Amino acid sequence: MQTLKLPTASHKNFAVGAPFAAKVVPRVGIRHLPVGKCPSGSIASPEPTTAPRNVTAAVAKMLHKKGILVTELPAWKALKEHVHDIESTHLRDLLHDEARCMGLIKESEGIYCDFTRQRVTQRTLEHLYELAEQTNLRGKINAMFSGEHINSTEDRAVLHVATRAHRNQKIIVDGRDVVPDVWEVLDKIQAFSDKVRNGEWLGVTGKPLKSVVAIGIGGSFLGPLFVHTALRTEPNAMRASRDRTLRFLANVDPIDVARALDGLDPEETLVVVISKTFTTAETMLNARTVRSWLIERLGQDAVAKHMVAVSTNLKLVKEFGIDPENAFGFWDWVGGRYSVCSAVGILPLALQYGFDIMQEFLAGANNMDEHFKNQPYQDNLPVLIGLLSIWNVSFLGYGAKAILPYCQALSKLAPHIQQVDMESNGKGVDMNGVRLPFETGEIDFGEPGTNGQHSFYQLIHQGRVIPCEFIGIVRSQQSVYLKGEVVSNHDELMCNFFAQADALAYGKTPEQLRSDNVPDYLIPHRVFTGNRPSMSIMLPSCTAYTVGQLLAMYEHRIAVQGFIWNINSFDQWGVELGKVLASKVRTVMNSARTRDRKVLPQDGFNYSTTRMINKYLEGKTQVLYPEGHDVFPIDMLRAGH
Ligand SMILES: O=P(O)(O)OC[C@H]1O[C@](O)(CO)[C@@H](O)[C@@H]1O
Secondary structure (H helix, E strand, O other): OOOOOOOOOOEOOEOOOOOOOOOOEOOOOOEOOOOOEOOOOOEOOOEOEOOOOOOOHHHHHHHHHOOOOHHHOHHHHHHHHHHHHHHOOOHHHHOOOHHHHHHOEEEEOOEEEEOOOOOOOHHHHHHHHHHHHHOOHHHHHHHHHOOOOOEOOOOEOOOHHHHHOOOOOOOEEOOEEOHHHHHHHHHHHHHHHHHHHOOOOEOOOOOEOOEEEEEOOHHHOHHHHHHHHHHOOOHHHHHHOOOOEEEEEOOOOHHHHHHHHOOOOHHHEEEEEEOOOOOOHHHHHHHHHHHHHHHHHHOOOHHHHHEEEEEOOHHHHHHHOOOHHHEEEOOOOOOHHHOOOOHHHHHHHHHHHOHHHHHHHHHHHHHHHHHHHHOOHHHOHHHHHHHHHHHHHHHOOOOEEEEEEOOHHHOOHHHHHHHHHHHHHOOOEOOOOOEOOOOOOOEEEOOOOOHHHHOOHHHHHHOOOOOEEEEEEEEOOOOOOOOOOOOOHHHHHHHHHHHHHHHHHHOEOHHHHHHOOOOHHHHHHHOEOOOOOEEEEEEEEOOHHHHHHHHHHHHHHHHHHHHHHOOOOOOOHHHHHHHHHHHHHHHHHHHHHOOOOOOOOOOOOOHHHHHHHHHHHHOOOOOOOOOOOOOOOHHHHHOOO
16 A cells, blocks of 8 residues: 655745644744754744733834734733633623613614624723734735735735726736726726627627626635625616526536536527636636537537636636637736636626626725725724624634625625635734644634524524624515515514524523423523624615625625734635645546556555545446547536527
8 A cells, every 4th residue: 555645835935734833932023944844744834933021012013013923912912811801791791781882883884783792892892903003904904905915925916906996096016007907807898798788799600698607616606606696686687687697607516517507508608717827627627518518519610709718817718719809807916716806706797787787896895995994993894893703713712603694695695705714814824934823714604594593593592602793684675565464574584683693692591481481391401591792784785886895894804804813814825735636636537537547546545545536436337438529418418409
């Protein structure tokens, strides 16, 4: 049996390896160790440094800028001590304090946020503001907006905010105003989407293109899917998308191909291949598969009329066979998971809903960007939400959060934020490559209310403590009121929205249960401890504009958390290793399934993987790939015939 050897990665600012015991050295400033092998075979991280005790806030900020770990800052230590104060409180009591509650309800940009059910007092917030100060939060926000290369491991600016800038704004990256570039692409999207929608751009057989299949994965899929799902039943968007279809194809699983194409007429279908790199294995295989589907039915010329692309890699787009004229660019300073406001989202969504509606979405996101950039911490929604999350994760020890929109249209918010948050903040080292002595990031999950109530709410009421984010809407996209019913359907939904937050906060005591005549033997089972934190966010409506605001608010709160933890929220090295290993398996698979058989499963894999691969290879009736023709799933054959 051979042992699997994992490749090691190295980068000038990036260190990998097994957790390396961080020594605390009694001096100020970061010490960069030469990157070298530890006895364990891993690569050493630079060592952390500590602050002298009792430094002033200004000195702490300066030390942080020099690389001191956030845990060494006086504000962090003060928050650690403050945990004891909070542990002696219960939300039941905190909610009785009206003065406290008044200070914890914020209304800004039409969004109403209620933080009263967080396990915090005014003192907690003051400590958190101090932590923001000492970690130079304002300076880091400004650095992001001014195009500094804050994504240090990839040496890139982080400027998704530029993708939704007004035409007259100026945003400089490396000495160049990028807003005209952004608008050049937006204008091109407008012209193209108008042509497709009004039938000026026709398919190769002369039919209008009414269906769009957007192929992409991760950030090239989840954000656009979230916005599409949010707008599908919004009255203006519904009107604008009548008789049009937008589908997504993300998974490399051929079942997803069959589902995405099921029932579509290739003559009326436009395919948008979306990939920042244009190298992502799943997306490129799906793109080749759908290209083959089009060519088989419509001939080689179909590609020019039925396939367009969104990418930063226009060279590979051309090599794939898509006319660069039909490619929509974006830039390396737009991270994949932050790219929904670039052509990644705006092209497929404008094809479905028209450019005007997408402009409203961009305006909403821009409104939140300006708010984030300009408002003081005390009134700044992403800053407040981000700081409260830091408190919940790093001080109260709640490692997960539930995103619970009481709005079916927002059903894809949680999956989108799951990627944005977990890919951004799931890191093990700080900006200087120092291994962190605490866990960053949060485990995000969620479902729309009330569906979630009948699924996992049991656990959040009586099991683990998971801070909840309830999102409610004042005016529903779709109102229903049945004569004789106690409340309208949307009011019924919102009754649950209001009730759940209080149920989590107050719980139910044994005394209350006794006075409700609950038998003694059932009391322990029916006690709710309460004291479970949540926040409630209310939007006036669910429109393109407010969806833009909500998206940007979540993006920025994630950045705030990363800035405070002093991690790089904008790289994603953690996704690389699996890709490398998959490629090794691919070589074996190809060899086993063709007559060449040069590489066998046992080459380079451990016992377990070898045995599993062998079992898989044996388990198929058709052992070798067919020669000389493509094979499509049954549904794809049916489609278009
Ligand atoms: O747009 P691309 O280059 O195909 O990448 C897709 C996704 O893959 C990742 O790089 C890793 O999952 C994401 O960050 C990104 O959104």
